[in-house]
Amino acid sequence: RWPNDVQIKEVGPRDGLQNEKKRLATADKVSWINMLSESGVREIEYSSFVHPKWVPQLSDAHEVGRKIKRNPNVRYSALVPNRKGLELALEAGIDGASVFMSASESHNKKNINKTIAETYSVLGEVIKGAKQANKHVTGYISTVFDCPFEGKIVPQQVIRVCDQLFEFGVDDISLGDTIGTAVPLQVDQLLEVVLSRYPKEKIIMHFHDTRGMAIANITRSLEYGITRFDSSIGGLGGCPYAPGAAGNVATNDVLYLLHGLGIKTGIDEKKLQEAAFFIQKKLGKALPSKSLAYAESQ
Ligand code: HMG
Ligand code: MG
Numbered sequence: 251r252w253p254n255d256v257q258i259k260e261v262g263p264r265d266g267l268q269n270e271k272k273r274l275a276t277a278d279k280v281s282w283i284n285m286l287s288e289s290g291v292r293e294i295e296y297s298s299f300v301h302p303k304w305v306p307q308l309s310d311a312h313e314v315g316r317k318i319k320r321n322p323n324v325r326y327s328a329l330v331p332n333r334k335g336l337e338l339a340l341e342a343g344i345d346g347a348s349v350f351m352s353a354s355e356s357h358n359k360k361n362i363n364k365t366i367a368e369t370y371s372v373l374g375e376v377i378k379g380a381k382q383a384n385k386h387v388t389g390y391i392s393t394v395f396d397c398p399f400e401g402k403i404v405p406q407q408v409i410r411v412c413d414q415l416f417e418f419g420v421d422d423i424s425l426g427d428t429i430g431t432a433v434p435l436q437v438d439q440l441l442e443v444v445l446s447r448y449p450k451e452k453i454i455m456h457f458h459d460t461r462g463m464a465i466a467n468i469t470r471s472l473e474y475g476i477t478r479f480d481s482s483i484g485g486l487g488g489c490p491y492a493p494g495a496a497g498n499v500a501t502n503d504v505l506y507l508l509h510g511l512g513i514k515t516g517i518d519e520k521k522l523q524e525a526a527f528f529i530q531k532k533l534g535k536a537l538p539s540k541s542l543a544y545a546e547s548q
Contacts, residue, residue, distance in 0.1 A: 252472060255514045257293070258501060259424075259454070259480045260286055262529070263314075264295040264329055265498050266486030268305050270533060276310045278532050280317045285525040286483065287321040290517040291501075295327050295348060295480075299335035304491075315342025325386065331362055336376050346386035349373050349420070353407045354397035357428070361392065361491040370414055377418040389415035390456065394425045394440060395432040398492050405443040412448065422452045424480055427467065429495045430460030434470035441474045454478040457499045459485060459538070464499035465507055472511075479504060484526040484537030500539030502526060 263283050267274065283296050296318060302309035311328060320326065320343075327346030330336045339347060351369045352358035358366050373389075380387045393400075394408045412423055425440065437455075444453060455471045455478070457464035468479055485500030505519050526542050536543065 252511045252513055253475065253477045255477065255516075256472075256508050257478045258291055258504065258515055258517060259293040259295060259327075259478070260289075260291045260483060260501055261295045261456075261480045261498060262286070262483040262486050262501070264298050264308070265480070265488075266482040266484075267307050268298060269488035269495075269497075270307055270486070272533055273307060274532055276313050276317070279310070279314050282525060282529050282532070283314070283318045285521070285528060287319065287324050289521040289525060290515075291522075292323065292516060293325040293327060293346070295329065298329035299339045299342075300329060300331050312338055312342045315339070315344065327386070327388065329390075330376060330380070332372050333375055333379065336379050340383055340385075344385060346388060347376070347380040348388045348390055348424075349376055349380075349415075350390035350392065351411065351415075352392040352397070352428075353403050353411050354393040354400045356399035357393045357397050357492060360399070366411070370418075373415070374418045377415075377420055381419050387420045388422050388424055388454070389418075389420035390424045390426055391415070392426040392428040392492070395427050395436045396429060398429050398494060405440050408440060409443060409447065412444065416448070416452075422454055422478070423448075424454035424456045426456040427458055427464075428492045430458035430464065432457070432467055433463055434466055437467050437470040437474075441471065441476070445474060450475045450477070454480060456480040458488065458495055458497065459499045460494065460496040465503060468499065468504060468507065472513075483522060484530065484542050485539040486529065486533075486537055497538060500537070500542065502539045502542045502545075506541045 297311035482498035487497035
């Protein structure tokens with residue numbers, strides 16, 4: 251019933267931090283990412299090469315990329331919105347480029363200031379450039395279940411964007427429950443359609459935990475054979491351009507679930523906890539993960 255192995259992408263340093271008002275020092279980000287690099291996680295999204303005015307917290311992406319200590323067993327990726335972002339990311343050093351857009355027109359416009367059609371021409375170029383530089387490319391699609399401005403999104407809208415991104419040459423696609431509204435029935439409805447069209451190895455699920463449904467949705471996705479998930483240490487995060495979006499599902503909680511089901515992740519829970527305690531201290535606040543709070547109380 252359950253897969254043997256699951257691959258987690260730690261997105262805390264990008265999706266987690268992008269929504270944090272308190273600016274972290276670059277040196278602290280570097281130390282934190284270095285700790286994550288030693289936890290056994292195989293992919294870390296270390297920052298974002300978007301416009302610094304749009305996400306000020308990550309305006310030091312270039313410096314972070316230059317300073318982190320690279321573990322050869324980890325793929326270091328970063329968010330890249332356009333050619334300019336790709337140039338900067340390549341200079342700073344990436345193994346993977348994550349391009350992003352939305353299934354819904356209005357979230358796409360709010361988030362990246364373009365219509366879906368305009369975005370395709372930008373991303374087509376970025377994906378081509380990243381592949382020419384021999385980088386892994388992941389395509390994120392936001393608002394795959396619900397959009398904060400348009401409401402329900404039907405699977406066909408998601409498929410249209412998947413088709414286009416795969417045609418441009420992305421290696422895989424991460425499906426984002428941006429505002430954390432989905433329940434397992436919606437996961438069923440989307441995955442039935444998506445997996446009838448694409449191999450499950452190419453699909454990653456990206457749940458935000460606004461309503462506490464992420465663990466239920468991950469369990470449901472596992473039942474469909476999905477083995478790749480994005481999560482954020484401690485549950486840090488949210489999308490600054492999606493009202494009401496809370497953090498990603500907490501990596502600590504996902505590990506508790508997966509290891510309890512006998513599924514291997516290669517991640518050392520203790521080392522991950524230490525990295526979570528470190529960032530809690532730097533941000534001066536408790537992170538939402540329940541298993542982290544429990545570990546802390548012991
Ligand atoms: P724009 O203003 O439309 O950009 O922003 P533009 O192409 O018109 O350029 C305007 C100026 O910005 C130009 O400078 C460019 O050079 C500069 P000027 O010539 O006027 O001096 N510029 C840049 N500078 C530095 N780095 C760049 C860059 N690009 C242009 N990369 C843009 C368009 C996409 C850049 C902007 O809308 C943006 O940065 N948006 C990012 C928003 C964001 O980061 N959102 C959160 C991440 S997505 C997310 O969290 C969802 C996800 O987790 C999945 C899920 O949960 O659903 C992935
Ligand atoms: Mg996200």
